[in-house]
Amino acid sequence: MARMARLMARMARLPVTARTGLVMLAGFALLAIVGPVIAPDNPSTVDPAVALQGPSAAHLLGTTQSGQDVLSQLLVGGRDTLLLGLAAGAIATALSVAVGVTAGFLAGIADEFLSLLSNIFLVLPALPLLIVVTGELKDRGPLPTAVVISITGWAWGARVLRAQTLSLRGRDYVLAAREAGERAWRIVAFEIIPNEVAIIASSFVFTTLFAILTYVALAFIGLTDVSTWSWGSMLYWAQNGEALQIGAWWWFIPPGLCVALLGMSLALINFGLDELSDPRLRGIAAPGADRGDRRRARRLWRPAAPTPVLYSVPPPDPEPAPEPALEQAPQLTVGGQP
Amino acid sequence: MTGPLLSIEDLRVQYGIGATAVPAVRGVSMHLNPGEIVGLAGESGCGKSTLAYGACRLLPPPGLITGGQVIYRGRRAAGQAVDLLAATPGQLRELRWSEISIVFQSAMHSLNPVLSVRAQLNDVLVAHTGLRRAARESRARELLDLVGIPAGRLASYPHELSGGMRQRVMIAMALALEPEVVIMDEPTTALDVVVQRAILEQVAALQQEFGFAVLFITHDLSLLLEMADRIAIMYAGRIVEEASAAAIRSSPAHPYTRALLGSFPALRGPQRELAGIGGSPPDPRRLPPGCPFEPRCSAAIGRCQHERPALAYRSGSGRRAACLLTSGPVTSGPVTSEASTSEPVTTPPVTTPSLATEPGSER
Numbered sequence: 001m002a003r004m005a006r007l008m009a010r011m012a013r014l015p016v017t018a019r020t021g022l023v024m025l026a027g028f029a030l031l032a033i034v035g036p037v038i039a040p041d042n043p044s045t046v047d048p049a050v051a052l053q054g055p056s057a058a059h060l061l062g063t064t065q066s067g068q069d070v071l072s073q074l075l076v077g078g079r080d081t082l083l084l085g086l087a088a089g090a091i092a093t094a095l096s097v098a099v100g101v102t103a104g105f106l107a108g109i110a111d112e113f114l115s116l117l118s119n120i121f122l123v124l125p126a127l128p129l130l131i132v133v134t135g136e137l138k139d140r141g142p143l144p145t146a147v148v149i150s151i152t153g154w155a156w157g158a159r160v161l162r163a164q165t166l167s168l169r170g171r172d173y174v175l176a177a178r179e180a181g182e183r184a185w186r187i188v189a190f191e192i193i194p195n196e197v198a199i200i201a202s203s204f205v206f207t208t209l210f211a212i213l214t215y216v217a218l219a220f221i222g223l224t225d226v227s228t229w230s231w232g233s234m235l236y237w238a239q240n241g242e243a244l245q246i247g248a249w250w251w252f253i254p255p256g257l258c259v260a261l262l263g264m265s266l267a268l269i270n271f272g273l274d275e276l277s278d279p280r281l282r283g284i285a286a287p288g289a290d291r292g293d294r295r296r297a298r299r300l301w302r303p304a305a306p307t308p309v310l311y312s313v314p315p316p317d318p319e320p321a322p323e324p325a326l327e328q329a330p331q332l333t334v335g336g337q338p
Numbered sequence: 339m340t341g342p343l344l345s346i347e348d349l350r351v352q353y354g355i356g357a358t359a360v361p362a363v364r365g366v367s368m369h370l371n372p373g374e375i376v377g378l379a380g381e382s383g384c385g386k387s388t389l390a391y392g393a394c395r396l397l398p399p400p401g402l403i404t405g406g407q408v409i410y411r412g413r414r415a416a417g418q419a420v421d422l423l424a425a426t427p428g429q430l431r432e433l434r435w436s437e438i439s440i441v442f443q444s445a446m447h448s449l450n451p452v453l454s455v456r457a458q459l460n461d462v463l464v465a466h467t468g469l470r471r472a473a474r475e476s477r478a479r480e481l482l483d484l485v486g487i488p489a490g491r492l493a494s495y496p497h498e499l500s501g502g503m504r505q506r507v508m509i510a511m512a513l514a515l516e517p518e519v520v521i522m523d524e525p526t527t528a529l530d531v532v533v534q535r536a537i538l539e540q541v542a543a544l545q546q547e548f549g550f551a552v553l554f555i556t557h558d559l560s561l562l563l564e565m566a567d568r569i570a571i572m573y574a575g576r577i578v579e580e581a582s583a584a585a586i587r588s589s590p591a592h593p594y595t596r597a598l599l600g601s602f603p604a605l606r607g608p609q610r611e612l613a614g615i616g617g618s619p620p621d622p623r624r625l626p627p628g629c630p631f632e633p634r635c636s637a638a639i640g641r642c643q644h645e646r647p648a649l650a651y652r653s654g655s656g657r658r659a660a661c662l663l664t665s666g667p668v669t670s671g672p673v674t675s676e677a678s679t680s681e682p683v684t685t686p687p688v689t690t691p692s693l694a695t696e697p698g699s700e701r
Contacts, residue, residue: 293356
């Protein structure tokens with residue numbers, strides 16, 4: 001709990017990009033939770049009387065070719081898109097941690113084998129493979145799709161984690177833990193993985209983004225269950241109804257924009273995660289410094305430049321003036337040589 | 339050459355900016371004459387490294403220089419004084435290493451583990467000289483020879499060298515361009531005393547040969563007593579005493595210097611009891627209102643609690659100390675020695691009330 005509170009406090013000090021990303025993602029999460037409840041219509045209800053109408057008071061985002069309410073589809077479809085993305089991201093990250101950390105920690109033949117495995121998955125072209133595999137699936141619901149997507153998406157993370165683990169396993173504190181008799185799983189779980197949280201988190205966010213985009217792409221070409229509503233299947237039906245050709249912008253822009261914004265929020269979060277987990281990126285201005293100080297600090301310090309000189313800064317605590325009577329010689333002379 | 343080679347005037351350095359900034363160096367003035375070895379000693383966190391790196395403008399963020407001047411009057415500056423604090427990055431780049439070089443504390447981390455010694459020595463020569471490949475090679479051999487490493491180790495990688503050899507490589511690198519000032523930041527801290535001795539003798543011999551000035555940073559005062567011409571003692575971001583090594587050894591004027599001297603055994607002379615310094619250095623953000631050393635000082639008198647002593651020259655002696663007890667004319671000598679030896683003079687509870695009154699009197 002205290003950890004959570006600290007995290008929240010830290011979030012308040014995040015750079016603007018990361019905070020924007022988190023707020024946007026929170027908005028989408030809220031949409032996914034309450035969307036189906038607040039949707040004005042059943043998204044599947046066909047009503048030819050109102051087919052293909054632009055935005056109006058009755059249908060805020062207009063209707064599709066068969067008179068379905070676009071807003072309702074958008075609200076209902078958000079949940080599916082987001083859940084699938086997060087599920088696939090979680091599965092893929094778990095896979096990459098398991099494979100990458102094991103390979104890096106065990107080294108030797110196990111490493112060779114696991115590296116070969118991830119290399120194979122890296123060079124497999126993801127989308128064609130997905131098309132083939134999902135084409136063969138009997139149940140094209142969200143969960144099987146999530147599993148298939150994560151199988152193609154875990155290898156990048158595994159490579160990165162393997163490299164990081166290789167570097168960490170030779171560090172003194174890992175050797176010390178081994179010397180202290182800690183068991184291998186404990187060393188991995190308590191000495192190595194905590195040092196990789198930043199990479200794992202960013203790989204999770206990145207894989208989630210990949211999963212969402214892939215899911216939308218698969219749905220768009222009709223390879224998922226297009227009878228359930230997701231932003232991808234909305235685009236599929238819009239494409240099917242030639243929305244672009246007949247100029248029904250309200251049909252394809254809302255789902256497309258939502259996918260783009262969701263992707264943007266995840267990308268922004270990824271920028272922020274770096275800073276959140278690396279204390280060296282965080283604390284240029286001392287903790288507790290106010291906004292103005294942090295802004296000044298950002299302008300003042302460039303990592304590779306010479307130490308800045310700023311004469312206008314008042315000393316942090318006012319110095320009592322030294323007694324002039326005690327000064328018997330100027331502060332700087334060639335004092336060493338009488 | 340007239341005047342000091344490098345003079346630091348009222349240098350102020352802090353970490354961070356705003357209300358939470360930590361002032362690490364609070365107005366330090368000192369100088370380095372040509373061919374002189376000046377020692378800078380003090381406890382961890384007293385600002386000695388910050389002072390040296392700040393003066394060269396090498397402090398990484400959030401280091402910030404907020405006042406002072408660092409005047410360099412070097413050979414290649416042709417009699418012209420350069421204020422390092424006003425120098426452009428380009429000017430600094432030219433000065434660094436060719437004029438002012440640094441031997442860093444940890445040779446283990448300062449040498450790139452994936453480059454051979456040859457490549458790393460070469461880098462310096464390529465960056466600052468127009469030497470051709472063959473000339474660079476022979477210069478690199480010569481440099482290794484200077485520090486007592488067989489030239490055959492040029493192809494070695496840092497992990498193939500011992501700690502002492504790595505430190506020697508660092509010294510060779512620092513001397514590669516025949517600088518006028520070499521800053522040595524605890525160059526022997528990680529080494530055992532035998533290797534330490536050998537390396538310091540080498541440094542002293544090289545210094546004799548080439549005549550560069552050395553600013554030697556260490557917390558090991560005993561080492562400075564042997565090595566340095568002049569010693570500055572720092573405490574809580576200020577110099578509290580500066581004098582020749584002989585004067586520091588024979589008649590330290592500041593109680594802190596005396597306490598430091600009392601904390602290691604003398605090699606010669608009668609055995610005496612070793613004494614540590616109680617307590618720990620003050621929080622640089624909240625110094626006591628009076629003398630910063632007062633809470634730990636065994637010789638403190640009432641005035642010390644609210645009067646901050648200035649670093650004053652004692653008349654005619656060329657040495658200075660920041661202590662109320664000794665800042666008067668030279669005649670205060672016997673008084674101080676008495677105060678340091680006889681316990682009854684000090685009032686033991688002095689520390690507690692001063693700590694208790696500190697926040698109230700500060701703000």
